[in-house]
Amino acid sequence: MQTSSSPLDQALALLKAGELVGIPTETVYGLAADASQPDAVAKIFAMKGRPADHPVIVHIAGRDQLSDWAQNIPDAAWKLADAFWPGSLTLILQRKAHVPDAVTGGQDTVGLRAPAHPLTHELLQRFGGGLAAPSANQFGHVSPTTAQHVFNEFGEKLGLILDGGPCQVGVESTIVGLTSEHPTLLRPGGVPAEAIEAVLGVKLIHHEKPSTANLRVSGLLDSHYAPRTPLLVGPLGALENEATRRLETGERIALLHRSHMLKAVHGVTAHAMPMMAEPYARDLYATLRQFDNGQFDVLLLETPPQEANWLAVNDRVKRAASGWLG
Numbered sequence: 001m002q003t004s005s006s007p008l009d010q011a012l013a014l015l016k017a018g019e020l021v022g023i024p025t026e027t028v029y030g031l032a033a034d035a036s037q038p039d040a041v042a043k044i045f046a047m048k049g050r051p052a053d054h055p056v057i058v059h060i061a062g063r064d065q066l067s068d069w070a071q072n073i074p075d076a077a078w079k080l081a082d083a084f085w086p087g088s089l090t091l092i093l094q095r096k097a098h099v100p101d102a103v104t105g106g107q108d109t110v111g112l113r114a115p116a117h118p119l120t121h122e123l124l125q126r127f128g129g130g131l132a133a134p135s136a137n138q139f140g141h142v143s144p145t146t147a148q149h150v151f152n153e154f155g156e157k158l159g160l161i162l163d164g165g166p167c168q169v170g171v172e173s174t175i176v177g178l179t180s181e182h183p184t185l186l187r188p189g190g191v192p193a194e195a196i197e198a199v200l201g202v203k204l205i206h207h208e209k210p211s212t213a214n215l216r217v218s219g220l221l222d223s224h225y226a227p228r229t230p231l232l233v234g235p236l237g238a239l240e241n242e243a244t245r246r247l248e249t250g251e252r253i254a255l256l257h258r259s260h261m262l263k264a265v266h267g268v269t270a271h272a273m274p275m276m277a278e279p280y281a282r283d284l285y286a287t288l289r290q291f292d293n294g295q296f297d298v299l300l301l302e303t304p305p306q307e308a309n310w311l312a313v314n315d316r317v318k319r320a321a322s323g324w325l326g
């Protein structure tokens, strides 16, 4: 490889050659491969340790590429693409026949998203095709929101990580299913459900959690997004009691709270989380990673507000939690 070429040029060359590249998006970093090369896509599953029947999202430059991958595209898809692309919305549509099974997990649908991050947007425009990319983390682990996080996951095994700075949204894209009669919210995320409903003029059906037996949307697995240190979630009072109890046995405790009035508890490392939903989402994974560093026996997290604009945050907290208090 020429050392004088830009990281973007290097990324393009690697992707064309069927190799993996870490890419920034506004939601989380992705582990990308050329979606038209099944062997390249297979490398994603191998590197992540992810079951091969889980579908991956195909990232495209914009609405003009939609019909390269999907067919029988309903009006709702065009409306949503026009309203939210490039952005943190993934549409599940009927796939075109050429889309590899490695991408769709053998299903007759394909997930499509045009990410807004300028570096990856430019990469996709120059690439022309689609990039299959799940979040760039080991299966089940917390998603990465910086290039350093991606490096921490895969080290030198991943030849190139495009550094696009910290992700501005911080939680994964909203996934909307458009293959049945009625649009369905499959995963809350960067784009609020209400904004989607406003564009479509209908309420979204909220996806019922399926049994693990037929689970295909891997983001719905409860073990997802989890730090390695036990994470207990609850109201502040219950966390303070738990901290006091655990201090007696000499445990090392981190308390992630949203209180201006927290009384310092000697021996407990307190960290104030953002008060508003958007900055909270942006910081959540980075904070979990920061405190999941082996220096604590338990992480105690104050339950976020149970309000509509906190839906994505609460969804991720629920999956990251190993237990509930109070």
Ligand code: TXA
Residues within 6 Å of the ligand: 025, 027, 028, 029, 030, 031, 054, 055, 056, 057, 088, 090, 092, 104, 107, 109, 110, 111, 113, 115, 133, 134, 135, 136, 171, 172, 173, 174, 175, 216, 217, 218, 219, 220
């Ligand atoms: O923000 C995001 O969506 C990030 C960035 C990198 O774009 N990607 C991401 O990918 O979160 P991943 O693979 O970690 O989660 C994508 C979710 C999975 O739960 C997958 O099962 C689901 O999308 N998915 C992909 N294609 C699908 C399909 N055809 N039908 C149903 N679910 C699908």
Ligand code: MG
Residues within 6 Å of the ligand: 134, 135, 143, 219
């Ligand atoms: Mg993921």
